[in-house]
Amino acid sequence: MLSHATAREWLIPYADGMLSTDEHGRIEGHVGGCADCRTEVDALRQLNLVLVSLPPAPPLAFAPFWLKLQAALPAPKRASLTRSPRFRRAGIAFAAAAFAVLAGASGAFAAQSALPDNPLYPIKLSEEAVRLSLTPGPERLGVQIQIGSERLREAQAMAATGKPDLAARSVRAFRVLIPSIGPGLERASDQRAAQSQARTLEIELTAVQEANATRGDDDAEVKQLVLTSLGDLEAELHPVPPAVNPDVTTVATPAPQATSRPTPRPTDRPKPKPSDD
């Protein structure tokens, strides 16, 4: 049987719904027979109702947020080729020569972040093509995902700056990459990491969709392309499993999506302290 003093120390986690079933039952048993504690719990619940009434922020477009943040970031460091095992394997000298031929000594780095309305943009596309061709098969998916992610970033930026044609072109270029994701996932050496990486495209594509939701008719094509791309990407990331019994006609259902919430872990039960540290 709980003492009144002990029960009172547990009333806040009880009102917050943070106790185990067993603990909850013990406190509830006491509260049921104690008018003081019942009043206290009612007051705590009233306070909680007010505290949880603070609403979340309304939906906000990511692209303008990122563009503003990017403008404030310190200048990017030049990429170090020697840090990348991929380039080491492909041959540092060969890769460096390819970059130099394509982009000139300094232009390649400036082109890396160029948007479709920038004169350096074609250099960026060429650099990506070379990079992809130099990448061994099992690692190619990672580069394709980076390129896809870059196309979505461009689409966001173009839509945000009132250039829906260029935004649509970037989404179309993104769509071209989608069919290679499924085979790439099968080839990947670390499938779990590859899945996780590929899912960021889904998040980014959804962000493009949310950012475009409030835009006008000029962006209708972009909206449609994004919607179609989401369906295509979903099919690549979550393929429908084959029917188990070919003799029985069944309607195939999509494989359950992996949850982002890990399995809860048990932890030691804390002892409440009567006063703070």
Place this chain on the structure above:
Amino acid sequence: MDNADAAALPETDGEERRLIDRSAAGDQEAFRQLVLRHHRLVINVAFRALGEVSLAEDVAQEVFLKVYRALPTYRHDKPFAHWLHRVTSNAVTDFVRRRKPVISLDAFDQLPMASGSDPQDLAARHDLQRAVRDAIAALPSHYRDTISLQVFGELSYDEIAKTLDIPMGTVMSRLNAAKRILREQLGPALQNDEQANTA
């Protein structure tokens, strides 16, 4: 203690770890992906604490700038989301401290528009929410940091303990104390709200 909600914050997965390492080396594309994953969380926390979208965005910008600068010193010994919550909480506190009281029409534009509720109810709700934010901001720092993570960040007791690196018992005692003070501070407002709800 029930830990059913104890894993609401994502653990740092392999991909995120790579994004963090690449961002720390100055790769802005990797950092963009990291921001994309977490900007909603940061803006929500800041908005709940400040009540205005423009202020929440300013604080979120500040948070990610601090994160970018501090990433080279970040160690993977605790989940990135826990660290981010702490940086956000500190940024909100600094912002509130710096801010001079202003009356912003922007805040009134963002009143929640529930169907069927009249302007008087909305204004009363808005006043109550502002009273809650002010009361939390006025708490002693260790109580404020703890209850902010629960109210603005929607973290469980376990997550608060990990984010602040304090025992779970301390989380409970701080929440106990913070809520007692809040009840005293908000007493009349709470009674009005209860009467409005039961009317």
